[in-house]
Amino acid sequence: MGAKIRDLLAFLRNTWRGLTAMRTALILLALLALGALPGALLPQRQLNQFKVTQYLNEHGWWGSLLDRLQFFDVYSSVWFSAIYFLLFISLVGCLTPRTFEYLRQSTAKPVITPRNLARLPHHARGTVDLDVDQVVEASRKRLRGWRTVVREEEDGGRSISAERGYLRETGNLVFHFALLGLVVSFAIGKLFSYDGQVAVVANGTQFCNSGVLSYDEFHPGLKVDGTQLDPFCVRVNSFAATYLPTGQADKFHADVDYQSGEDLATGTWRPYDLQVNSPLRTAGDRVYLLGHGYAPVFTVTFPNGEQRTKVTPWPPADGTTLLSSGTTTFDPPDTTDQGELRKHQIAITGLFAPTAAYQGTVLSSQYPAPNDPAVAVDVYQGDLGNNSGLSHNLNSIDQSMVDQGRLVKKVRKNLKPGEEVKLEDGTKIRFDKAEQFTQLQVSHDPTQTWVLVFAVLVLVGLAGSLAIKRRRVWVRVTPAGEDEPGGRTVVEVGGLARTDQAGYGEEFTRLAAELLTGKET
DSSP: OHHHHHHHHHHHHHHHHHHTSHHHHHHHHHHHHHHHHHHHHSOOTTTOHHHHHHHHHHHHHHHHHHHHTTTTSGGGSHHHHHHHHHHHHHHHHHHHHHHHHHHHHHHSOOOOOOSOGGGSSEEEEEEESSOHHHHHHHHHHHTBTBEEEEEEOGGGOEEEEEEEOTHHHHHHHHHHHHHHHHHHHHHHHHHHOEEEEEEEETTTEEEEOSOGGGOSEEEEOTTOOSSSOOOEEEEEEEEEEEEOTTSOEEEEEEEEEEEETHHHHHTOOEEEEEETTBOEEETTEEEEEEEEEEEEEEEEEOTTSOEEEEEOOBOBSOTTTOOEEEEEEEOOTTOOOHHHHTTSEEEEEEEEESBEEEETTEEEESOSSOSBOEEEEEEEEEOOOTTSSOOOOTTSOOHHHHHTTSEEEEEEEEEOTTOEEEOTTSOEEEEEEEEEEEEEEEEEOTTHHHHHHHHHHHHHHHHHHHHOOOEEEEEEEEEOOTTOTTOSEEEEEEEEESSSOTTHHHHHHHHHHHHTTTOOO
């Protein structure tokens, strides 16, 4: 039993030593970077469930295998979390003893002068017509900035041990502790960060960060339930875009007002020019301008004469021409009977073209600017399936309702602004115009400042560990013997670089030339 326990302890000790070795930390860091690649190359459920489903449908067994291996949930997968956790343990385990060793060395005196300086890689010797004390004092002044200690030697001689470049190890530790700080910051950010996207029509429509239901898509951190978001509001007044002749977007920006903090109580709005690379920062959150599109405006006149107007963002289906597809729905007025309500709901679905182009009767778009807007719509009437208890994409109709005959297509037509179509029951549907909408993203990360600080420290520590040279120099000063011509004192200088970095030979040559004079500089 005792032998088994010893073997187990030996195994655990060797495993711990291997895990906390710096080479293991570097391997784990490389594995973490490699493991993050699928998260950048493959669609992720947390960002776009639709694209994940599309990928699975298109790639069959290969997509199913990747799904079982959690390649569509990389950053919350078991294997990625395991690498992350092992990297954290490895960094802590290898940095802790190195820190104590660094503290011990930072207070230790330079090592004693070797007995035979001539055996060092760098060596020089000479005699001066000064006494030992004068040479030692001059050498100490020349070595100002070096950590030095003067020791007495035999035969009335004295030696100086000097060392420089301690900041190299400091930079090394700063680099690795900053790397550890990045790992911890990213982990905390994963817990308490969130981001969401929302389409806001650029006609004075407001968006308030009041809860999950305010967003079209919302991606919370593991510790975020969406009930305590930082309160602020954004009002999109207008949107302007310019395009190149090819249709490629040149630049675009949104004129917005925002309020947060005390402004919410006083009703004060503050202007901001929201651009792609200039996010709005307020209440600890960042509001980005991701993109834009068009929101057709439809007016429905019901048989009783009541009118309802609705503007709904239709997301672009073609990023170059901004040909868009979407659905706008209406409920009939003054209907309390749910059965009657589900018989007369209206869905307007189809395509919107900012600059219309036709292939026969098929609508397309040839330019993203609203030069000649038009819509191609299918108008359905019946049960939209909103009360079925099943979820469906709000940008399209529920096809299951069509298949069951509960949602019936009434008419298909191309419309210009101001044109209308009439249903058999007398309902009129008019296409009024198209507003522009902005796609906003709200991001909250309480650790972003720390990530920036640690990233800067990584670069500072790396630069220090690479640029600073650790080197030693020894000066031995002894009275000249009877057979030593040229002066009263022998000065011998030896040098040793603690790193393989080139350049110390030239520095030592200059330093030794000054020390061998025995004079103050």
